[in-house]
Amino acid sequence: MQQRRHDIDALRALAFALLILYHGCMLYVGGEDWGWHLKSTHLAEWLQYPMLFVNRWRMDLIFLISGLSVHFLLRNTGTGAFIGQRSWRLLLPLLFGCLVVVPIQPYAQGIANGAVEPGYLRFLGDYFGGRQWPVDAFDGWEHGFTWNHLWYLVYLWCYTLAFAALLPLLRRLPNPFAHLRGGWLLTVPALPLLLWTLTLQPLFEDTGDLVNDWYRHAVYFSVFLYGWWLGGNDAVWNELVRLRHRALGWALFVFAVYIALVATLPDEAPQWQETFVRTLRNFYIWLALSAILGWAKACLDRPFRWLPWANEAVYPWYVLHQSLIILVAYWLLPLHLGPVLEPVLVFGGTIAGCWLLHEFVIRRVGWLRPCFGLKRLARPQPAQPQLASA
Numbered sequence: 001m002q003q004r005r006h007d008i009d010a011l012r013a014l015a016f017a018l019l020i021l022y023h024g025c026m027l028y029v030g031g032e033d034w035g036w037h038l039k040s041t042h043l044a045e046w047l048q049y050p051m052l053f054v055n056r057w058r059m060d061l062i063f064l065i066s067g068l069s070v071h072f073l074l075r076n077t078g079t080g081a082f083i084g085q086r087s088w089r090l091l092l093p094l095l096f097g098c099l100v101v102v103p104i105q106p107y108a109q110g111i112a113n114g115a116v117e118p119g120y121l122r123f124l125g126d127y128f129g130g131r132q133w134p135v136d137a138f139d140g141w142e143h144g145f146t147w148n149h150l151w152y153l154v155y156l157w158c159y160t161l162a163f164a165a166l167l168p169l170l171r172r173l174p175n176p177f178a179h180l181r182g183g184w185l186l187t188v189p190a191l192p193l194l195l196w197t198l199t200l201q202p203l204f205e206d207t208g209d210l211v212n213d214w215y216r217h218a219v220y221f222s223v224f225l226y227g228w229w230l231g232g233n234d235a236v237w238n239e240l241v242r243l244r245h246r247a248l249g250w251a252l253f254v255f256a257v258y259i260a261l262v263a264t265l266p267d268e269a270p271q272w273q274e275t276f277v278r279t280l281r282n283f284y285i286w287l288a289l290s291a292i293l294g295w296a297k298a299c300l301d302r303p304f305r306w307l308p309w310a311n312e313a314v315y316p317w318y319v320l321h322q323s324l325i326i327l328v329a330y331w332l333l334p335l336h337l338g339p340v341l342e343p344v345l346v347f348g349g350t351i352a353g354c355w356l357l358h359e360f361v362i363r364r365v366g367w368l369r370p371c372f373g374l375k376r377l378a379r380p381q382p383a384q385p386q387l388a389s390a
Helices: 006-025 045-055 058-073 079-101 104-112 120-128 148-172 182-187 190-199 214-230 234-242 244-264 271-300 307-335 341-360
Strands: none
Touching (some): 006 045, 006 058, 006 271, 006 307, 006 341, 058 079, 058 148, 058 214, 058 271, 079 148, 104 120, 104 307, 148 307, 182 234, 182 244, 182 271, 190 214, 190 271, 234 244, 234 271, 244 271
């Protein structure tokens, strides 16, 4: 029986921790292309560069880890049971989150935009009552509701169903990673991502519309499959470990060239220059993912003491974090606390809120656990009567 891959567990926790940091920074990054639900008055344009460094691969990494998780789940689970388990663990937190956790986000954004009157209970009545909202009142105003950061759950559920339908075919096909070594491993998997960028991105805007989001579907489902193919291939993992220094060096170099071109090329650049920039972007994505996977396998595949707690905490923290960021910012932004104290309190309040709610409420209340993707508490077994010794 294969041992548990501690590096995958640790990487999953770290990827979602990075997501919390990224969403918190969205309050403070300046620039026309960096709009968010709320924005502080203390904006920093220099934040665009570290944000771009992470932005290009952060969700690809999360979907790749999701594919890896599927590989390990299917080792001891039939396809039907797998679909049922995944649907329960994805759709119940999605429904609960949309009803209970997310609504504070459109409320705060609507007040900031002057489209919503103060009074949260009254807002909830309008929100769930089907009110027609003013244009751009909040993200998702045209539908009357929003799932905001929980879009990942519904996308992953759709990919799970598509994967299950394709599984008989996928199991008969050769693993495309099986014989990739050296530079081939660091370049070939980027080519499908580049193909989707050149063919689908011009046709489908990145709007988060599930029905019409075919560019992101192609990219995210591809890396989801990459994760499944990588799951049990020890030779490829050993190669990623061997190549981790080279992958990191090339990723940094390609990103440096990419960001220099992004910063200097005019908005109406010739088509060949745009194609070159998009090519660099996709090779950077795969090089970064290769470096992350290689370094994680080399450094994180051990039973850290914090890992069991992090494995349980990651799902509730993911569901809670963006609503807490926006709620804390909604309270603090009007106080004008300054460019240091304000972000410290926003991040501190978000982390404290996630920890307190998970530690003292969610994990201890039996009916709440499945609403945040956790397994039910095990029922205590009745004590067995001891036989009297003769």
